[in-house]
Amino acid sequence: MIILGSQSPRRQYLMGKYITTNFAVVVPNIDESSSYSLKPIKAVRDIAYRKGQDLLSKVEEDTIITADTIVVLGKEILGKPKDVEDARRILTKLSGKTHTVITAYYINHKGKEILHEEISYVRFNYLTPQIIDKYIQTGSPMDKAGAYGLQDNNDFNLVKGVRGSINNVIGFPIERIIKDLKKMGVIAK
Numbered sequence: 228m229i230i231l232g233s234q235s236p237r238r239q240y241l242m243g244k245y246i247t248t249n250f251a252v253v254v255p256n257i258d259e260s261s262s263y264s265l266k267p268i269k270a271v272r273d274i275a276y277r278k279g280q281d282l283l284s285k286v287e288e289d290t291i292i293t294a295d296t297i298v299v300l301g302k303e304i305l306g307k308p309k310d311v312e313d314a315r316r317i318l319t320k321l322s323g324k325t326h327t328v329i330t331a332y333y334i335n336h337k338g339k340e341i342l343h344e345e346i347s348y349v350r351f352n353y354l355t356p357q358i359i360d361k362y363i364q365t366g367s368p369m370d371k372a373g374a375y376g377l378q379d380n381n382d383f384n385l386v387k388g389v390r391g392s393i394n395n396v397i398g399f400p401i402e403r404i405i406k407d408l409k410k411m412g413v414i415a416k
């Protein structure tokens with residue numbers, strides 16, 4: 228059985244849809260804040276790796292997968308908003324600009340490790356304060372890096388375009404993860 232180290236419903240959905248429904252969820256317990264002083268790619272890789280190490284100390288399964296996603300605008304890492312005002316600040320910053328979404332994932336299969344990152348670029352539409360407030364009222368931005376979810380785009384027209392993996396923007400670059408799981412012999416080729 229595969230252990231997915233994520234409480235994200237989006238990662239769990241993608242795992243079940245594209246890899247296997249035979250997986251269990253165990254949520255890692257690490258302090259992510261210490262990684263945010265690193266450069267963005269190093270930060271997200273560090274978090275995904277430390278989540279994996281935390282799981283290895285808790286479970287005996289053959290395969291574990293952990294991941295972390297960050298949104299970067301310029302050199303600033305935009306994590307999950309602390310509160311409504313922070314969500315408003317983040318969405319206002321992203322409005323009309325292109326930002327980077329980086330997801331790092333860690334796989335450990337019988338002691339063999341893979342740690343990769345995937346990068347996508349997201350162009351935001353210009354958002355009025357009214358749209359931002361209406362979106363925040365749904366509660367959806369509060370548990371997402373960058374205070375938004377691509378899956379909310381149909382209702383709020385936040386995103387103008389994506390260059391790179393759309394699943395990466397959702398938080399789980401499934402195409403690349405599947406390739407690595409096949410390479411490791413976890414799933415059939």
